[in-house]
Amino acid sequence: MFKGVPFAKPPVGELRLRAPRPCEPWSGVRSAAEFGALAPQNPPGSLFGSAAEGAQSEDCLTLNVWTPSTDGSRPVLVWMHGGGFIFGTGSSALYDGTRLASRGDVVVVTINYRLGILGYLAHPDLEDEAGACGNWGLLDQLAALQWVRENIAAFGGDPSNVTAFGESAGSMSVADLLAAPAAKGLIHRAILQSGPPFAASMESSVEVTAKVLSHLGVGDPSKVRDVSVDALLAAQSALVESRAGGPLPLIPAIDGATLPIAPGKALADGAAAGIPVLIGTNRDEFKVFMAADPDSRDPDEITLRAKIDRSFKANGVELDPGAVIEAYRTARASRGASVTPRELWSAIESDRMFRVNSTRTADALGHHEERTFTYLFNWESPALGGALGASHAVELPFVFGNLDAPRMDMFAGSGPQADVLSETMMDAWLAFARSGNPSTPRLEWPAYEPGKRTTMILGPNVHVENAPDEVERKLWESAVVARSAR
Secondary structure, three states, X not given: OEEEEEOOOOXXXXXXXXXXXXXXOOOOOOOOOOOOOEOOOOOOOHXXXXXXXXXXXXXXXXXXXXXXXXXXXXXXXXXXXXXXOOOOXXXXXXXXXXXXXXXXXXXXXXXXXXXXXXXXXXXXXXXXOOOOOOOHHHHHHHHHHHHHHHHHHHHOEEEEEEEEEEEOHHHHHHHHHHHOHHHOOOOOEEEEEOOOOOOEOHHHHHHHHHHHHHHHOOOOHHHHHHOOHHHHHHHHHHHHHHOOOOOOOOOOEOOOOOOOOOHHHHHHOOOOOOOOEEEEEEOOOOHHHHOOOHHHOOXXXXXXXXXXXXXXXXXXXXXXXXXXXXXXXXHHHHXXXXXXXXXXXXXXXXXXXXXXXXXXXXXXXXXXXXXXXEEEEOOOOOHHHXXXXXXXXXXXXXXXXOOOOOOHHHHOOOOHHHHHHHHHHHHHHHHHHHHOOOOEOOEOOOOOOOOOOEEEEEOOOOEEEEOOOHHHHHHOOOOOOOHHHO
């Protein structure tokens, strides 16, 4: 393990809200025994567990490497952590790469990148010489991938075989990078876990910036470079709270440079042709967000309608909430699935937030690259008496083989069946990183066909289905799912 390796200059002072610069070389031996500082962030709250441990600092652009040996030339997996673009770290025990690296004889890299206001504040007045005016966190990820290309051979990795993978905001980042011209040649395979391409228009980003400036009492976006981190985090907290239920406020922006056009359109146009992609979602993504809502335990029909109506309006969904609820009720009843208001609420919001655009992305990718593969994860969490179901992020300890990480037995479960599923998923992810195909000696994983929507179901019963929950998916074919993704 090599911890806390810098991949760019500290983005402080005049380098705040600017693209990362190459770090200064050093002479002699540098200690790599401690993780680097976390990017400045507010605690995520009880919904996602305790805050990430460790000191915070703007000097946060470091990465960590796990390798079986510094000799040889192995596939490399670079992990982008999730956290809504506002919290998280590559040093989390959940992302420890020891088991993945040793099981697959690969090199695993996890990174930190700038978050929140410091990572994604966008405004034309911040435009740099390359045309970037936002996307600082996305540019950090690019810098880390460039560091991998230039240095990973010294750690036993193959710079010509790099798989970028991530979950939630980390997956959205990888999807956006597939659409970014500057990432060409840096990513050779990609794994997208619960996160399709996602970016805001510059107009929307400028509106968010105006709210941040108003809270800070600052008129000029460049003056944000002089504001204390504590004040920025306070403004960020207020912004996030004001947008509860709506699109994420601080996200990558279509700036015309880093992201010349909407990343979803770029992928539909073939931007990732030639790059194998594995993409999927969890069946009950939304239930982890419901856990913080006191109305979620046993909502009635009136509460369900109000929740869906509010969500659709906040996120620009141009569908009739009542018609969608009834269509979901009918479709689920026809296959024996629960139709309680709580389950309908989860199913609709899980699709809106994650599955619909992930399926659209798989369709777009599959038309340009036959090595496209999809999954649906349906292993249920035992937490809260089973209330979370197969929620957002439950697949993470299975992918990393870290079911024994702190509190993971309560969140993801344990036992022989869980261990087998973890081994199955690790082997599939490793096979994909090695060859661009997730099939293994004990798992035949067919490629995704847009017409058939071939999907691997990962859970207690691993099997292949064509077009799971197709009736519900068709409801969204003409709908705008999230205003920020336009």
